[in-house]
Amino acid sequence: MPERNVVIIxxxxxxxxxxxxxxxxGWQVDLYxxxxxxxxxxxxxxxxxSINLAISERGFSALRRLDPTLEKRVKALVIPMHGRMIHSLxxxxxxxxxxxxxxxxxxxxxxxxxxxxxxxxxxxxxxxMHFNHEFQQADFDAGRADSDLxxxxxxxxxxxxxxxxxxxxxxxxxxxxEHGYCEFSMPPxxxxxxxxxxxLHIWPRQSFMLxxxxxxxxxxxxxxxxQLKTGQDAVEFFxxxxxxxLDLMGADKVASEYMVxxxxxxxxxxxxxxxxxxRAVVIGDAAHAMVPFYGQGMNCGFEDIEELDxxxxxxxxxxxxxxxxxxxxxxxxSKRTKDASAIVDLALDNYVEMRAKVIDxxxxxxxxxxxxxxxxxxxxxxxxxxxxxxxxxPYAAVIGRWQRQSLWLHRAVRTAFAAAAFAVGVASARVLxxxxxxxxxxxxxxxxxx
Amino acid sequence: MPERNVVIIxxxxxxxxxxxxxxxxGWQVDLYxxxxxxxxxxxxxxxxxSINLAISERGFSALRRLDPTLEKRVKALVIPMHGRMIHSLxxxxxxxxxxxxxxxxxxxxxxxxxxxxxxxxxxxxxxxMHFNHEFQQADFDAGRADSDLxxxxxxxxxxxxxxxxxxxxxxxxxxxxEHGYCEFSMPPxxxxxxxxxxxLHIWPRQSFMLxxxxxxxxxxxxxxxxQLKTGQDAVEFFxxxxxxxLDLMGADKVASEYMVxxxxxxxxxxxxxxxxxxRAVVIGDAAHAMVPFYGQGMNCGFEDIEELDxxxxxxxxxxxxxxxxxxxxxxxxSKRTKDASAIVDLALDNYVEMRAKVIDxxxxxxxxxxxxxxxxxxxxxxxxxxxxxxxxxPYAAVIGRWQRQSLWLHRAVRTAFAAAAFAVGVASARVLxxxxxxxxxxxxxxxxxx
Numbered sequence: 001m002p003e004r005n006v007v008i009i010x011x012x013x014x015x016x017x018x019x020x021x022x023x024x025x026g027w028q029v030d031l032y033x034x035x036x037x038x039x040x041x042x043x044x045x046x047x048x049x050s051i052n053l054a055i056s057e058r059g060f061s062a063l064r065r066l067d068p069t070l071e072k073r074v075k076a077l078v079i080p081m082h083g084r085m086i087h088s089l090x091x092x093x094x095x096x097x098x099x100x101x102x103x104x105x106x107x108x109x110x111x112x113x114x115x116x117x118x119x120x121x122x123x124x125x126x127x128x129m130h131f132n133h134e135f136q137q138a139d140f141d142a143g144r145a146d147s148d149l150x151x152x153x154x155x156x157x158x159x160x161x162x163x164x165x166x167x168x169x170x171x172x173x174x175x176x177x178e179h180g181y182c183e184f185s186m187p188p189x190x191x192x193x194x195x196x197x198x199x200l201h202i203w204p205r206q207s208f209m210l211x212x213x214x215x216x217x218x219x220x221x222x223x224x225x226x227q228l229k230t231g232q233d234a235v236e237f238f239x240x241x242x243x244x245x246l247d248l249m250g251a252d253k254v255a256s257e258y259m260v261x262x263x264x265x266x267x268x269x270x271x272x273x274x275x276x277x278x279r280a281v282v283i284g285d286a287a288h289a290m291v292p293f294y295g296q297g298m299n300c301g302f303e304d305i306e307e308l309d310x311x312x313x314x315x316x317x318x319x320x321x322x323x324x325x326x327x328x329x330x331x332x333x334s335k336r337t338k339d340a341s342a343i344v345d346l347a348l349d350n351y352v353e354m355r356a357k358v359i360d361x362x363x364x365x366x367x368x369x370x371x372x373x374x375x376x377x378x379x380x381x382x383x384x385x386x387x388x389x390x391x392x393x394p395y396a397a398v399i400g401r402w403q404r405q406s407l408w409l410h411r412a413v414r415t416a417f418a419a420a421a422f423a424v425g426v427a428s429a430r431v432l433x434x435x436x437x438x439x440x441x442x443x444x445x446x447x448x449x450x
Numbered sequence: 451m452p453e454r455n456v457v458i459i460x461x462x463x464x465x466x467x468x469x470x471x472x473x474x475x476g477w478q479v480d481l482y483x484x485x486x487x488x489x490x491x492x493x494x495x496x497x498x499x500s501i502n503l504a505i506s507e508r509g510f511s512a513l514r515r516l517d518p519t520l521e522k523r524v525k526a527l528v529i530p531m532h533g534r535m536i537h538s539l540x541x542x543x544x545x546x547x548x549x550x551x552x553x554x555x556x557x558x559x560x561x562x563x564x565x566x567x568x569x570x571x572x573x574x575x576x577x578x579m580h581f582n583h584e585f586q587q588a589d590f591d592a593g594r595a596d597s598d599l600x601x602x603x604x605x606x607x608x609x610x611x612x613x614x615x616x617x618x619x620x621x622x623x624x625x626x627x628e629h630g631y632c633e634f635s636m637p638p639x640x641x642x643x644x645x646x647x648x649x650l651h652i653w654p655r656q657s658f659m660l661x662x663x664x665x666x667x668x669x670x671x672x673x674x675x676x677q678l679k680t681g682q683d684a685v686e687f688f689x690x691x692x693x694x695x696l697d698l699m700g701a702d703k704v705a706s707e708y709m710v711x712x713x714x715x716x717x718x719x720x721x722x723x724x725x726x727x728x729r730a731v732v733i734g735d736a737a738h739a740m741v742p743f744y745g746q747g748m749n750c751g752f753e754d755i756e757e758l759d760x761x762x763x764x765x766x767x768x769x770x771x772x773x774x775x776x777x778x779x780x781x782x783x784s785k786r787t788k789d790a791s792a793i794v795d796l797a798l799d800n801y802v803e804m805r806a807k808v809i810d811x812x813x814x815x816x817x818x819x820x821x822x823x824x825x826x827x828x829x830x831x832x833x834x835x836x837x838x839x840x841x842x843x844p845y846a847a848v849i850g851r852w853q854r855q856s857l858w859l860h861r862a863v864r865t866a867f868a869a870a871a872f873a874v875g876v877a878s879a880r881v882l883x884x885x886x887x888x889x890x891x892x893x894x895x896x897x898x899x900x
Contacts (some may be wrong), residue, residue, distance in 0.1 A: 171624065172622075176620075
């Protein structure tokens with residue numbers, strides 16, 4: 001079996017992890033990245049894009065499969081966030097744990113993580129890195145020895161995907177949401193974190209919100225999600241809506257950062273298939289960009305490559321024929337498009353949860369009940385957030401399971417109400433000396449409500 | 451006010467009509483078409499794409515607004531089809547009129563119509579045509595004197611739209627349906643049409659169908675819509691499903707045409723917005739490609755330019771400032787995206803209607819009832835097909851109106867049933883000497899069913 005070569009377009013988080021995986025399986029890897037990346041030591045572009053990252057189980061699982069020590073090294077660099085801290089308008093802070101067993105998602109700097117992964121990739125002798133190289137065009141069918149396979153890990157505005165679109169009948173959609181984002185920073189206070197570092201902070205204001213994630217240097221990255229208007233007086237806006245955050249950040253800083261920092265747009269992408277024959281595949285944001293509200297963009301991208309690796313190994317252990325690659329890519333595409341579509345939808349839904357539902361009583365009551373049940377039946381009742389963030393249950397299966405669970409939960413709540421009503425009825429009847437209601441009568445009362 | 455210049459990309463049906471409209475309003479027009487088009491006399495590319503065209507009210511309206519004699523000249527070239535002719539498996543033919551007042555849609559050859567329109571455009575001194583010119587790139591912001599405005603009329607795979615996507619936050623989706631198509635021809639028989647020329651012929655077979663539209667030379671263009679399999683024995687397939695068509699087309703011809711003729715795919719496109727500042731707009735298939743099952747693709751494209759012209763004139767009668775163009779394009783985009791989205795959906799739904807519902811009794815009963823009511827209340831009850839094909843009611847309004855109409859129709863049918871039941875009840879009660887049911891009792895019986 002001849003040596004196989006793969007060209008990876010995009011040296012971001014997903015691209016660099018993909019390089020490691022292919023290298024580990026013995027492929028000759030060429031990684032192309034359009035930005036400069038001299039020596040991998042803090043290239044300037046690493047600070048351009050942010051929205052803090054939160055790495056959770058799916059991300060760790062992919063690192064672990066590649067190399068258990070890599071997972072450990074990354075874990076040493078993160079800040080665990082065990083729950084949400086809700087900031088109300090009067091400054092009250094309320095903690096909401098992510099998981100009844102104390103599991104956490106983990107704040108990590110994009111630049112920190114990407115340096116670790118590029119470093120890791122450079123340890124492989126069969127990885128060649130090419131910075132300052134922009135992907136323009138590719139003849140997917142050329143089949144030259146230096147590119148048996150092209151992997152597009154070139155992000156939401158992927159050019160590889162654009163080429164794919166010209167080659168296959170690609171069902172594709174891109175949708176912008178009406179809100180954009182702007183980043184600010186909250187400096188340390190007296191040498192320490194200004195607010196709890198073990199929480200993801202949220203200032204939910206129904207139609208918009210502010211969030212903050214901790215950084216290693218004890219600062220916070222603060223992000224405003226809203227329909228951003230140009231010329232808006234940011235300080236006035238913060239004073240009216242996030243007065244405690246304004247105090248901690250400083251009016252001057254808020255004003256200048258709102259002026260200087262770019263306003264990003266938020267977009268999600270779905271497409272199917274992900275592949276062209278045995279020649280090309282898109283992965284990560286190039287395949288399924290999502291809004292950042294579930295903290296799953298990178299985790300899903302990492303899981304992509306773990307899934308692809310599993311499928312490739314199940315198809316052929318040593319060396320791969322063209323036909324085996326074709327089968328592996330087909331299998332990958334038909335399974336993964338469904339899972340990615342599910343998390344793209346969940347991420348969109350979670351925006352409403354973060355900015356509004358977290359202060360809704362019915363939501364909190366259900367969350368509490370689900371948490372209790374999860375504690376008693378940890379394998380059978382699993383809250384949605386836990387399934388997404390702390391397990392590797394396929395995203396599409398998560399949605400199915402959650403829908404069934406909701407149905408059962410509603411039934412259980414109704415039964416509990418009926419039982420309570422029956423007990424009250426019997427007791428009142430005794431006290432008043434009347435005929436007690438029959439079980440059937442009470443049951444009828446409650447089944448009518450459905 | 452300086453003279454305005456427009457660059458139109460795409461010299462197809464919509465592009466050439468657009469050229470006429472801008473020329474009529476005094477703009478300097480440059481029309482670019484990638485295919486050769488020497489002297490407009492039967493350029494070879496005109497025969498490449500077909501799916502026969504059916505022009506109806508919206509298309510005629512746009513021609514009429516430009517020049518009433520143009521409408522007349524086109525009307526002389528079409529073959530009116532007053533209804534569907536349904537071919538059942540045993541060869542029975544059943545005619546279903548399109549309209550109770552005898553209105554018709556009109557079969558016209560793509561090459562015939564495009565020649566008329568290119569000819570028309572060439573009559574304007576301020577139109578320059580550039581064939582063999584392919585659009586590659588454009589700096590929408592350049593604002594050179596030779597292109598105040600760029601109109602992308604370059605079809606479903608529009609490159610202008612691709613540029614637009616790089617400039618604005620474009621919500622975009624393209625979706626392929628599972629079926630493709632393949633064209634055949636049915637020659638004249640004894641010097642005349644082999645089947646009725648005043649019908650659109652359909653062989654509805656639930657999950658697939660064959661259709662035929664008449665041509666001026668007394669042949670028919672026959673199109674198979676199905677999940678086309680390669681290596682399929684077309685003659686066997688026709689013998690099993692369309693035996694009468696096979697007889698009229700000839701087995702040899704079917705076999706060779708299935709082998710030689712390309713198999714097309716079917717795709718629809720939605721996007722919003724259609725415009726970039728006051729600089730660019732997409733129109734026709736470039737903005738809203740649709741599946742061909744409502745025969746509205748071209749009609750909608752023609753209506754696009756009529757709408758744009760109306761809006762431009764309402765904004766400014768003589769000469770236009772940049773700001774006026776901006777306002778006109780914004781208005782056009784926000785209105786037209788909704789209407790186009792509606793007809794894209796209707797066209798998709800109509801595939802099920804054509805291949806399956808036309809032989810469904812409930813569908814036929816409703817159609818009959820709607821037709822009767824339309825005859826009595828021609829302004830108040832208008833069947834869906836009539837609104838789409840024989841009026842200029844905006845497509846989005848058509849859907850709203852049709853939904854309200856369906857609701858009323860259901861209520862009316864229920865009331866009619868209730869009245870009949872009441873009459874039968876009273877009559878039976880008399881005969882049997884029992885208490886007659888009250889109106890309320892009968893009404894209750896029927897309102898429960900909803």
